[in-house]
Amino acid sequence: MEDKIVSVTAQQIIDCKCRPAVEVEVRTESGAIGRGAAPTGTSVGMHEAFVLRDGDKSTYGGLSVHKAVEKAEKVIGPALVGMNVFDQRAIDEKMIALDGTPDKKSLGGNTIYSVSIATFRAAADARRIPLYNHIAGGDVKTVPVPCFNVINGGKYEGFTQSFNEFLIVPYGTDSIDLSIEMAVTVFQKLGEVLTSHLGHKPQVASSYGYAAPSDDPEVLLGLMQQAIDACGYTGCIAFALDCASSEVYDAETRTYLLKSKRVTTDELIAYAKELTSKFDFVFIEDLLDENDWEGYIKANRELDRTLILGDDLTVTKLDYLKRAYETHAVSGFILKPNQVGTITEALDAYQFADSHGMIAVPSGRSGGVVDDVVMDFSVGLQVPFQKNGAPRSGERIEKLNFLMRANARSAGSRLYDIKPLLKF
Structure with a gap:
């Protein structure tokens, strides 16, 4: 043509x-x-x-x-x-x-x-034709499981929650419509749980999730589990983390901030391992600094109940992905096409990962637009799951409607079954 x-x-x-x-x-x-x-x-x-x-x-x-x-x-x-x-x-x-x-x-x-x-x-x-069909080279058979950033870390009055994103992953269904309903229901219930915990309504954080009420990740995960259980979705919704640890890494001391203390790479890996023994995690993203390759190799080896994903480590670039594959540094990567800067380079990164057994997880950016092309990537590449942000604010809601529309317009399409990928 x-x-x-x-x-x-x-x-x-x-x-x-x-x-x-x-x-x-x-x-x-x-x-x-x-x-x-x-x-x-x-x-x-x-x-x-x-x-x-x-x-x-x-x-x-x-x-x-x-x-x-x-x-x-x-x-x-x-x-x-x-x-x-x-x-x-x-x-x-x-x-x-x-x-x-x-x-x-x-x-x-x-x-x-x-x-x-x-x-x-x-x-x-x-x-x-829709762009996702252009990418797929025909009809799509699956749409990805959306992952929702429900509690946001960062600097708050009196404390810093060093992990950036606390996510829920509603996977226990083959229906995208039900998956989204489960997440929205839990997100709304979490508002009530946090209100009860704090004694007042939780703040809306900069990424539109709830502001973290504590510097202790375990406390937040416990509150999230409480909301899941209260909605009757126990065993149908798992967790994920985006630690964004480069943001709290100190290059001079080679330490990370965790619960108001400085910890080493080994201590952070041990802490993450402990969390994965208490809660079911689909993935942990950016656990370590973007240049801590040795740390990632160790984390990927030791954290056997979750997938370890790179974002700042891999930045959707082929040479970084090749290094990650050869060194067994991660199980997969966050696919953000704008990190590398062209559609072709992003697709090359995806093809390499896919052909080498690595998972690609498309993700929007916090400063996005309503018609983010990453949604066409997610559906057209028929990936297992994708990152959506919190179910609040127009451009994030539009991503959810996009998935439901694409599924409805693709005969025989269903929610991707991620169970074979889960390590818990």
Whole structure:
């Protein structure tokens, strides 16, 4: 098939955290249109693709992206006009060559990725099919189990909860509709449990989950279990953690913050192992610092009741994934296409992981947009599970509706059965 790109236009929009983002629109000869905008994370690894912002403090505190908009229209656009929209690899490689830096610093990873999404969507539009069917090469048979970030860590008055995300994973059903209902019911019940525990309503945290009421992870998991049990879903909902430990790592002392104390890699691994003996975990993500490869190798060996996943460690880059596979550092990785900066590179990372028995877990970013392309990845690649955030706020709710719609429109589709992957 061939359908040539005729125009690339861009503008500044705002993401769900009201931070500027570059949005790109690609049009083709046949009249197909694709639109794309790169999300931005709150917890961002040092090895991720560069985000190009203006740095002018007088507008949006320096976060505006007018330079990125200009580069999309003046540099990338003219180079892509006339190219076949179906040749995603050639388009992405052309942009990588135009940029010429290892981390996309010249044109901006956010600029390149937004164009990459737009061309990907235009190709699907040219075929008049959903993008997830374009990715799958046909109909999909499964949709992923959504994972919900219900309690958020971070710095609070009087304490720091060093683990970033406490998640529930509603897996004990073959229905996506019921899976989502279970999570929403437990999330609402957890609000009551926390109110009773605190003596007042819990705060809404920055990622829209409940603010952690304690610096002790075990206390939080106990409250979450209480909510699950009260809803009658015992044995149907398991846990997951995103520790984001690079955020609390001190390179000088080589220690981590845990329950107001500094602990070593070995102590943190031992603590995580203890948690997994008391609670059922599907996965633990970013348990250690993004450069602590030796620690990950040990953790992956010793934590035998959960999957160990990399995010800041692997940043959706093929060379990092190859190293992780060869050293047995993790069982899988968090798939965030904007970390690497093009659709092609993200798909290459996925294909490597999939062919080497590693799990890929697509995830949105905290600074996302309503129509996040990561949902098409999740459904089109037919992965076991994905990260969704808390069931609160528009762009997160839309992700859940996306899964229910995709499932309803795909004959014979069902929720992915993750039981064979569970280690507990």
